[in-house]
Amino acid sequence: MIYITPSIIMLIIIFALSRKKAVYSDFIDGAGSGLTLIKDIFPPLVAVLTAASMLRASGAMDAFISFLSPVTEKIGLPPEVMPLVMIRPISGSGAIGVLSEILNDYGADSMIGRLASVICGSTETTFYCIAVYFARTRARSVKRAVPCAIIGDIAGIGAALAAVRLLGL
Amino acid sequence: MTYIWSAMIIISFISAGITGRMDETVNAMIGGTQTAVSTLISFAGAMCFWTGIMKIAENSGIADLLCRLISPVVKRLFPSAGEKARYYISMNLTADLLGMGNASTPMGMLASEELDRENKTPSRPSDDMCMLVVLNTTCFQLIPSTIIALRGAAGTSDPASIILPIWFASAVSVVVGVAAVKVMCFLSGRRARGGV
Numbered sequence: 200m201i202y203i204t205p206s207i208i209m210l211i212i213i214f215a216l217s218r219k220k221a222v223y224s225d226f227i228d229g230a231g232s233g234l235t236l237i238k239d240i241f242p243p244l245v246a247v248l249t250a251a252s253m254l255r256a257s258g259a260m261d262a263f264i265s266f267l268s269p270v271t272e273k274i275g276l277p278p279e280v281m282p283l284v285m286i287r288p289i290s291g292s293g294a295i296g297v298l299s300e301i302l303n304d305y306g307a308d309s310m311i312g313r314l315a316s317v318i319c320g321s322t323e324t325t326f327y328c329i330a331v332y333f334a335r336t337r338a339r340s341v342k343r344a345v346p347c348a349i350i351g352d353i354a355g356i357g358a359a360l361a362a363v364r365l366l367g368l
Numbered sequence: 369m370t371y372i373w374s375a376m377i378i379i380s381f382i383s384a385g386i387t388g389r390m391d392e393t394v395n396a397m398i399g400g401t402q403t404a405v406s407t408l409i410s411f412a413g414a415m416c417f418w419t420g421i422m423k424i425a426e427n428s429g430i431a432d433l434l435c436r437l438i439s440p441v442v443k444r445l446f447p448s449a450g451e452k453a454r455y456y457i458s459m460n461l462t463a464d465l466l467g468m469g470n471a472s473t474p475m476g477m478l479a480s481e482e483l484d485r486e487n488k489t490p491s492r493p494s495d496d497m498c499m500l501v502v503l504n505t506t507c508f509q510l511i512p513s514t515i516i517a518l519r520g521a522a523g524t525s526d527p528a529s530i531i532l533p534i535w536f537a538s539a540v541s542v543v544v545g546v547a548a549v550k551v552m553c554f555l556s557g558r559r560a561r562g563g564v
Contacts, residue, residue, distance in 0.1 A: 215425070220428050227420065229422060233415045249404070253393050254376055257381070257393040299411075307519045308525075314522075320502075320509065322535035333480070336481065347498060347502045354543075358539075
């Protein structure tokens with residue numbers, strides 16, 4: 200596992216070098232655009248992290264989790280990741296906020312932390328995506344696309360659970 | 369998001385009133401903002417590093433290579449789409465794969481406009497349009513850089529250890545999503561032929 204990141208980075212740099220690209224200035228350029236991304240992410244992160252830690256401190260999160268646990272226990276999904284599952288299809292920055300709250304709270308290497316990371320990485324902001332893609336078309340009903348997208352998401356979450364719990368990937 | 373966020377705040381205060389944890393909740397409000405800042409700062413370096421690496425990849429022509437590699441797949445998945453639409457779709461999916469969010473959405477919108485133009489029943493999204501949306505919502509990303517950076521910020525020795533399970537889960541969701549679209553197209557196609 201520890202070799203994945205180094206090999207990806209090496210591959211990219213060697214490939215770019217072999218094509219005689221200005222690797223260093225490209226990197227600087229890209230790292231600069233990362234700053235814009237961070238600037239955009241900061242306000243929603245403040246909003247979501249604040250609200251999420253308030254929910255936790257007030258006891259509402261625990262109540263919510265124990266309310267859901269009979270249902271989620273049946274499918275083997277830890278109720279702690281449910282807030283992420285619920286916000287993920289609606290808001291990307293919201294999901295980042297909730298994920299980072301989960302990682303800070305349960306630890307990045309815990310089962311919950313790993314599962315939350317995998318769920319976040321393998322699903323998308325489904326409803327936002329559907330809205331954006333159909334916005335400029337003449338289509339009046341999105342009825343046909345929504346169920347398929349949701350089936351895909353559920354399969355992704357199930358696979359994430361299987362990967363983390365059973366396969367130990 | 370307006371309602372969700374407002375509800376989160378209001379429910380927190382109500383629940384704090386009931387459980388008598390108002391102090392902790394107000395502290396958490398301040399603490400949350402601090403967590404946001406510290407998360408962002410420890411996350412900023414890793415994020416910029418990854419966007420830098422991805423920029424190298426982008427400029428090196430990996431994107432064109434990938435785009436050419438996936439174009440036969442695109443042809444299979446979008447049998448009735450025209451040349452131009454297929455080009456936009458390939459670019460859109462390539463950008464998704466490389467996690468180039470700001471390149472992916474415009475390409476995807478161009479693709480769906482193009483598919484819309486080809487659509488003979490404009491008020492009803494065509495099969496290809498559904499396929500495009502589902503491919504985007506199930507989204508396969510080769511390097512989930514934001515999540516790697518976030519995990520690094522939360523303190524783990526191996527933040528990238530979730531890459532393999534993410535690939536696995538993404539692959540499953542793409543395959544299931546595509547299958548769902550195909551089944552749906554088949555069913556509605558049969559209804560259109562059999563009925564009316």
